[in-house]
Amino acid sequence: MKIHSILLYITLLGLTFSCKEKNTEVKDSQNSQNSASSWVSKVGASPLTFNSKIYSVNAYGAVNDGSALTTEAIQKAIEECVKNGGGTVVFEPGIYLSGSIFIKEGVHFRIDKGVEIRGSQNIADYKEIDTRIAGVEMKWPAALINVSNENNVLIDGDGLVNGAGKVFWDYYWDLRKNDYEPRGLRWIVDYDAKRPRTFLISNAKNVFLKDLNIQKAGFWTVQVLYSEHITVDGLTIRNNIGGHGPSTDGIDIDSSRYILVQNCDIDCNDDNFCLKAGRDWDGLRVNRPTEYVVIRDCIARAGSGLVTLGSETSGSIRHVYASNIKGLGTKNGLNIKSATTRGGTVEDIYLENIQMDSVRTFMEVSMNWNPTYSYSKLPEEFDPEEIPVHWKKMLNKVEPESKGIPHFKNITLRNIQVKGAKKAINVKGLESSTVEQITLDNVHIEAETAGDIQYSKNWSLTNVSLNAEDGLPLTIENSPGVIFPASTYSSNK
Numbered sequence: 001m002k003i004h005s006i007l008l009y010i011t012l013l014g015l016t017f018s019c020k021e022k023n024t025e026v027k028d029s030q031n032s033q034n035s036a037s038s039w040v041s042k043v044g045a046s047p048l049t050f051n052s053k054i055y056s057v058n059a060y061g062a063v064n065d066g067s068a069l070t071t072e073a074i075q076k077a078i079e080e081c082v083k084n085g086g087g088t089v090v091f092e093p094g095i096y097l098s099g100s101i102f103i104k105e106g107v108h109f110r111i112d113k114g115v116e117i118r119g120s121q122n123i124a125d126y127k128e129i130d131t132r133i134a135g136v137e138m139k140w141p142a143a144l145i146n147v148s149n150e151n152n153v154l155i156d157g158d159g160l161v162n163g164a165g166k167v168f169w170d171y172y173w174d175l176r177k178n179d180y181e182p183r184g185l186r187w188i189v190d191y192d193a194k195r196p197r198t199f200l201i202s203n204a205k206n207v208f209l210k211d212l213n214i215q216k217a218g219f220w221t222v223q224v225l226y227s228e229h230i231t232v233d234g235l236t237i238r239n240n241i242g243g244h245g246p247s248t249d250g251i252d253i254d255s256s257r258y259i260l261v262q263n264c265d266i267d268c269n270d271d272n273f274c275l276k277a278g279r280d281w282d283g284l285r286v287n288r289p290t291e292y293v294v295i296r297d298c299i300a301r302a303g304s305g306l307v308t309l310g311s312e313t314s315g316s317i318r319h320v321y322a323s324n325i326k327g328l329g330t331k332n333g334l335n336i337k338s339a340t341t342r343g344g345t346v347e348d349i350y351l352e353n354i355q356m357d358s359v360r361t362f363m364e365v366s367m368n369w370n371p372t373y374s375y376s377k378l379p380e381e382f383d384p385e386e387i388p389v390h391w392k393k394m395l396n397k398v399e400p401e402s403k404g405i406p407h408f409k410n411i412t413l414r415n416i417q418v419k420g421a422k423k424a425i426n427v428k429g430l431e432s433s434t435v436e437q438i439t440l441d442n443v444h445i446e447a448e449t450a451g452d453i454q455y456s457k458n459w460s461l462t463n464v465s466l467n468a469e470d471g472l473p474l475t476i477e478n479s480p481g482v483i484f485p486a487s488t489y490s491s492n493k
Contacts, residue, residue, distance in 0.1 A: 039258075039292045039319060040294060040321060042258055042292070043229075043258045043259060043260040043292055043293065043294045044229060044230070044231040044258070044259070044260030044294075045206045045207055045208050045229050045230055045231040045260075046206055046229065048108075048152055048154055048206070048208065050086055050087060050088060050106065050107075050108045050154070051084070051085050051086040051087040051106065052087065053081070053084060053085075053087035053088070054087060054088050054090055055077045055078075055080055055081045055087055055088065055089045055090070056077070056089075056090050056091070056092065057070070057073055057074045057076075057077040057089060057090070057091050057096070058091070058092045059077070060073045060074075060076040060077045060080070061073040061076070062074055062077070062091070062096060063094075063096075064091070064092055064093065064094025064095060064096060065094060065095060066094075066095035066096070066097050066116075066118060067097075068097065069097050069098065069099065069120060069125065070096045070097055070098055071098045071099040071100065071101065071120075071125065074089075074096065074098060074101050075101060075102065077089050078101070078102070078103060078104055078107055078109070079104070081104075081106075081107050082104040082105070082106060082107060085106065086105070086106025086107060086108075087106075087107070087108070088107075088108040088109075088110055089107060089108070089109050089110065090110050090112065091110075091111065091112065091115040091117075091159070092115075093112075093114035093115055094114075094115065094116070095116045095118055096115070096116065096117050096118065097118050097120060098117055098118070098119065098120060098125075098144065099119075099120045099122075099125025099126050099127070099144070100125070100126045100127045100141070100142040100143065100144065100145075100146060100196075101117075101144065101145050101146065102142075102146045102147075102148060103145065103146065103147045103150065103153050103155060104150050104153070105150045105151050105152050105153065106152060106153075107153055107154075108153075108154045108156075109145075109153070109154070109155045109156075110155075110156060110157045111155070111156070111157035111158075111159035111160075111161065111212065112157045112158060112159050113157070113158040113159055114159065115157070115159035115160070116159060116160040116161075116162055117144070117145070117159070117160070117161050117162070118162045118164050119144045119161075119162060119163045119164045119165070119196060119198070119218065120164075121164055121167040121168075123141060123168070123194060123195075123196070126141035126142050126143075126144070126196045127141070127142045128140065128141055128142070129141075129142045129148070131200070131202065131225070132225055132226075132254065132255075132278075132286075133190075133191060134190055134191065134276075134279060134312065135276060135277075135278045135279025135280070135282065135283045135311075135312030135314065136191065136279055136280075136282045136283070136390055136393055136394065137282055137286065137393075138191065138389070138390040138393070139390075140194060141194050141195075141196050142196070142200065143196060143197035143198060143199055143200035143223070144161065144163060144196055144197070144198050144199070145161065145198065145199050145200075146199075146200045146201075146202070147200070147201045147202070147204045147207050148200065148202045148203060148204070149202070149203045149204065150204055150207075151204060151205040151206050151207070152205075152206050152207075153204070153206075153207045153208070154207075154208045154210070155199075155207075155208070155209050155210070155212070156208065156209075156210040156211050156212065157211065157212060158211060158213070159212070159213065160213045160214075160215065161198060161199075161212055161213070161214045161215075162214075162215055162216055163196070163198045163214070163215065163216045163217040163218050163221070163239075164216055164218075165195070165196075165216045165217050165218030165219070165239070165245050165248065166216065166242055166243050166245070167218075168193075168195035168196065168218035168219065168245075169195075169218070169243055169244075169245040169246055169248075171193060171195070172189070172190075172193040172195060172246050172247075173246065175189055175192070175193045176189045176193070180192070183379060183381070184377065184379045185379070186372045186373055187372070187373055187374070187375065187376045187377070187394065188376070188390075188391055188394060190247065190373070191390055191394070195218040195219035195247075196218045196219060197217065197218070197219050197220045197221070197222075197223050198214055198217045198218070198220075198221045198222065199214075199221065199222045199223070200223050200225065201222075201223070201224045201225065201227050201230055202223075202225040202226055202227065203225070203226045203227060204227045204230070205227065205228055205229050205230075206229050206230075207227070207229075207230050207231070208230075208231045208233065209222065209230075209231070209232045209233070209235065210231070210232075210233045210234050210235075211233070211234040211235075212234075212235050212236070213235075213236050213238075214235060214236070214237045214238070215237070215238040215239060215241050216238075216239060216241055216242065216245070217237075217239050217245065217248045217268075218245070218248075219247055219248065220247065220248070220249040220252050221237050221239060221248065221249060221250055221251065221266075221268065222235070222237075222250070222251045222252065223252045223254055224251070224252065224253050224254060224256045224259060225254045225255065225256065226254070226255055226256060226288065227256045227259075228256060228257045228258050228259075229258045229259075230256065230258075230259050230260070231259075231260045231261075231262075232251055232259075232260070232261045232262075232264065233260070233261075233262050233263055233264075234262075234263045234264065235251070235264045235265070235266075236264070236265045236266075237250050237251075237264070237265070237266040237267065237268060238267050239267065239268040239269060240267055240268065240269055240302055244269040245269050246269065246270070247269075247270050248268045248269045248270055249268060249270045249271045249272075249274050250264070250266035250268045250271065250272045250273060250274070250300075250303060251264065251266070251272075251273055251274070252271070252274045252275075252276055253274070253275045253276070253290055253293055254275075254276040254277070254290065254312075255276070255277050255278060255286065255288035255289065255290055255315055256290055256293075257289070257290070257291045257292050257293075258292045259290075259292070259293045259294070260293075260294050261273065261293070261294070261295045261296075261298065262294075262295070262296045262297050262298065263297050263298065264298045264299070265298065265299040265301070266298070266299070266300055266301060266303060267301035267302050267303065268302065268303045269302065269303065269304075270303060270304050271303060271304045271305040271308040271335070272300035272301075272303035272304070272305055272306055272307075272308070272330060273295050273298065273300065273305070273306065273307050273308065273322075273325075274305060274308040274309075275290045275293060275307075275308070275309050275310075275317050275320065276290065276310065276311075276312040276313075276317075277289055277290045277312055277313055277314060277315035277316055277317050277344060278312050278313075278314035278315040278344075279311075279312040279314055279342060280314060280339075280341045280342055280343075280376075280394065280396070280398060280404070281341075281393060281394075281396035281397065281398050282314075282393045282394075282396070283312060283313075283314025283315055283342065283343075283344070284314045284315075284343055284344075284398060284403065284404075286314075286315060287314070287315050288315045289315045289316040289317065289318060290315070290316075290317045290318075291316075291317070291318045291319045291320075292319045293319070293320045293321070294320075294321050294322075294323075295307065295320075295321075295322040295323075295325065296321075296322065296323045296324050296325070297323075297324045297325075298324075298325045298326075299325070299326045299327075299328065300325060300326070300327045300328070300330045301328050301329055301330065302329050302330070303330050303331065304330075304331045304332060304335065305330065305331065305332045305333075305335035305364075306325055306327040306330045306332065306333050306334070306335070306354070306356065306359075307320075307322050307325070307333070307334055307335065307351060308332070308335040308336075308337070309334075309335070309336045309337075309346050309349065310335075310336055310337040310338045310342070310346070310369070310406075311337040311338050311339060311342065311369050311370070311374065312342065313338040313342045313343070313344035313345075313346055313406050314342050314343050314344045315344055316344040316345045316346070316347075317344070317345075317346045317347075317349075318345065318346070318347045318348045318349075319348050320348070320349045320350065321350045322350070322351045322352075322354075323351070323352050323353050323354075324353045324354075325351075325353075325354050325355075326354075326355050326356070326357075327354070327355070327356035327357065327359055328356075328357055328358065329357070329358045329359070330356065330359055331359065331360040331361070332359065332360060332361050332362075332363075332364040333351075333354065333356050333359060333361070333362040333363060333364075333416075333418065334349075334351055334362070334363050334364070334365075334411070334413065335364045335365075336349075336364070336365045336366070336408055336411075337364070337365075337366050337369035337370075338366070338367050338369060338406035338408075339367070339368060339369055339370075339371075339374035339375065339404075339406070340367065340368060340401075340404050340405055340406075340430070341374070341375065341398050341404040342374075342404060342406050343398065343403050343404045343405065343406060344406055344407075345406070345407040345408075345409070346406070346407070346408045346409075346411075347407075347408070347409045347410045347411075348410050349410070349411045349412070350411075350412045350414075351412070351413045351414070351416070352412075352413070352414040352415050352416075353414075353415045354413075354415070354416045354417070355416075355417045355418075356416075356417070356418045356419070356421070357418075357419055357420050358419075358420040358421075359418065359420065359421045359422070360421070360422045360423065361421065361422060361423045361424070361425070361426050361451070362416075362418045362421050362423075362424050362425060362445055362447070363413070363424070363425045363426070363427060364426050364427075365408065365426070365427040365428065365429070365435055366426075366428050367405075367406050367408070367428065367429055367430050367433060367435075368428070368430070376394040376395050377395075378391070378395055402432075405430065405432055405433045406433060407433050408429070408433075408435045408436070409435070409436040409437050410436070410437045411435075411437070411438050411439070412438075412439040412441070413438075413439070413440050413441070413443055414439075414440075414441040414442060414443075415441070415442050415443075416440075416442070416443040416444070416445075417444055418443075418444070418445040418446065418447070419445075419446040420446065421445060421446065421447035421448070422447065422448050422449070423447055423448065423449050423450075423451040424445045424447040424449070424450050424451045424466055424468065424474075425445075425450065425451040425452070425453060425474060426451045426452055427451075427452070427453045427454065427456055428452070428454045428455065429454060429455030429456050430455055431455055431478070433455075434455045434456055434457045434478075434479075435455065435456040435457075436456070436457055436458055437458050438456065438458070438459045438460070439459070439460045439462075440459070440460070440461050440462070440464045441460075441461075441462045441463065441464075442462065442463045442464075443463075443464045443465075444464070444465045445465070445466050445467065446467045447466070447467070447468055447469070448468070448469045448470060449468055449469070449470045449472060450466055450468040450470075450472055450473055450474040450475075450489070451474055451475070452474065452475045452476075452477075453474055453475070453476045453477070453479050453482055454476075454477045454478055454479065455477075455478050455479065456479040456482050457479055457480045457481045457482060458480075458481040458482075459479075459481060459482045459483070461483075461484065461485075461488065464484070464488050465488060465489075465490065466484070466488050466489050466490075467489075467490045467491065467492070468489065468490075468491050469491065469492050469493070470491070470493070471491035471492075471493035472491075473489050
């Protein structure tokens with residue numbers, strides 16, 4: 001969609017809110033929508049130019065038959081490139097087995113067609129660094145390919161980055177099912193089962209990640225952390241080859257700002273496009289939002305969320321625009337999740353021009369998501385003084401408790417077509433924190449059942465239809481100002 005069309009849409013949105021809302025709420029919503037025109041065109045990285053010199057990793061001892069670890073040779077080529085003022089690092093065709101690689105400023109790291117960078121299956125080949133995982137700052141293995149505390153980097157090419165993650169998937173499932181869950185430790189196993197991400201862009205500015213084929217991530221595929229002005233463009237992610245890896249998110253935007261994600265095609269086993277901002281006590285301590293994010297012209301295939309916000313909401317998530325996305329077999333369309341220990345506010349979220357087929361739920365919203373994972377409790381067998389530092393962070397109570405209550409508001413969905421859904425809507429706020437100011441404009445849903453809305457208020461509907469096979473309307477409880485007229489519904493019964 002052209003920028004002038006986006007701006008026109010955002011300007012007009014202020015006119016669609018229900019007259020049943022309080023005047024102050026309407027004014028606040030219009031102001032926030034109109035203000036988007038000042039940031040949509042500013043997301044993403046700026047164009048880069050590089051020194052013309054070429055550095056082949058093969059000249060530094062890298063072997064291309066997958067028979068030996070080539071991490072050191074690849075890193076040598078990168079360091080030599082930086083030493084001489086930057087340039088392009090390239091590979092001869094072949095398979096390059098590697099642990100953690102660190103790309104530096106001024107480097108164009110090019111993975112051409114016929115080149116495969118294959119991740120080592122030995123976790124010791126991934127250097128442990130200070131980072132953040134699932135909302136908690138801790139020591140964790142670096143990714144296969146890292147841009148950390150560096151600016152002005154381009155990583156691209158038609159080659160393949162293969163995380164070779166199945167060994168890490170199997171390790172996680174074994175640890176969880178046979179050790180941690182039986183001992184009441186479901187809440188910490190994701191942090192103790194250390195698995196490598198495929199790409200990490202951390203504390204960076206002006207970075208492009210373009211036109212790559214990525215598969216079988218050991219953990220998250222791409223994490224953009226504490227960074228700004230980043231462009232992720234044209235990625236094809238296939239994480240369900242040879243199995244269904246746990247937590248193999250597609251693209252995670254984590255406490256970052258001015259991010260552009262476009263032209264990506266993701267098949268994974270967790271959230272496809274996900275925005276995060278810290279978890280519980282540690283996330284509230286860091287208190288860094290994710291904001292000013294555009295996601296457009298993408299495909300979400302298998303996975304848990306076409307656009308997911310959370311569950312790590314502590315630093316707040318705001319100013320998000322998603323447009324022209326297709327969901328094919330994705331579990332949820334808009335997926336907003338948090339817990340009563342997270343806190344933070346999710347607001348100013350705009351989704352438009354979305355098509356979904358064969359989904360579980362079009363709109364899934366929960367403030368008490370996945371309790372066995374979300375809430376930490378130390379079994380009596382452990383000494384609180386002897387447990388790891390990241391366990392202590394997870395167990396630190398949020399005080400006062402009210403600080404842990406999340407807030408969701410000002411969410412607009414426009415030009416949405418959904419067919420083959422199991423459930424249309426499943427929105428569950430809290431008595432102490434209702435889901436507020438939801439606008440549905442030109443939204444048409446075909447589902448097996450309509451679903452539920454609890455503890456929400458002030459919805460505005462324009463040209464909305466809901467075809468439920470079971471013939472039942474939405475169950476609406478404790479939700480003033482949430483009215484779906486009889487004309488909204490139809491059924492095949």
